[in-house]
Amino acid sequence: MTQKIELIGVSKRYKRESSExxxxxxxxxxxxxxxxxxxxxxxxxxxxxxxxMMNGLILPTAGRVLVNGMDTTDSGVLSRIRSLVGMVFQNPDNQIVSPIVEEDIAFGPQNLGLPLEEVKERVERALNVMGLEELRFHAPHLLSGGQKQKVAIAAVMAMQPSYxxxxxxTAMLDQQANYDLIGQLKRLHREYNMTIILISHHMEDLTFADRVIVLDNGCVRLDGPPVEVFQDTARLESYGLRCPEVIQLAAKLRSKGCELDPGIVNLEQMVKNICRLLMLKV
Ligand SMILES: Nc1ncnc2c1ncn2[C@@H]1O[C@H](COP(=O)(O)OP(=O)(O)OP(=O)(O)O)[C@@H](O)[C@H]1O
Ligand SMILES: [Mg+2]
Incomplete structure (x- = not known):
């Protein structure tokens, strides 16, 4: 059986919401x-x-959510599901549990009952991947929003979730920290084969994904590679979204006769293409 998160006919109605x-x-x-x-x-x-829904923090009103075949409504497997599916929330303050950064990151692995050496190794790797070595002895609650968010991600990473x-x-991050974080996610995906499910209001963040899902009014409206999903500007706008700037720029450059690769969606690809064009002209 392939390892996956599967939602089958999932609907959710909150109790406090009106019936429809x-x-x-x-x-x-x-x-x-x-x-x-x-x-x-x-x-x-x-x-x-x-x-x-993906780690059983919310259960469906109808339908089923399966994580590697395990149903989130089965309380007997919930802790297994939670260790497979790590969650990072928008507000890092809610995720801080210790007064020192490295202790905060060690908290989860320690709770798994892992040997001390393994805990240390995981903490070092998480500090390194998130570029937090210099802040290891700092108090997390005194860090900036972006730094706290990095600590929160490092703490989840140290649990080595599959998803x-x-x-x-990235909601609290400045442009540089945002860019760094997306780079780190790409690295986790590429080097550690970690499954990344990234929710973002920044369309640019999503151009680095292999697949983009657009939700509107509780339904999946679009689901495909970014180059396809971001192509239909009118449809995106009808769901309250805008086309990423790189794609708009690519369309403008093409209209001026620049021969760009057809699949350009993100800044990295755009820079490569422009460099190629300049080299050709030199
Ligand atoms: N705890 C709750 N109780 C009642 N209704 C809720 C609750 N949480 C969310 N909702 C409702 O469910 C719908 C979806 O909310 P949700 O938070 O999933 O949206 P979202 O896409 O994450 O929005 P945002 O971009 O603002 O974070 C909204 O209509 C919201 O009012
Ligand atoms: Mg939300």
Missing amino acids: RWALREINLKISQGEFVGIAGRNGSGKTTLAR LVLDEP
């Missing part, structure tokens, strides 16, 4: 291990509800 308001409506999705999936959608479209779900992790 559904946060999610009959969602059918498969996210296989090793994918890098971006999730977009306007405020209230159901992204956080979907994310929290990493991030709910708007």
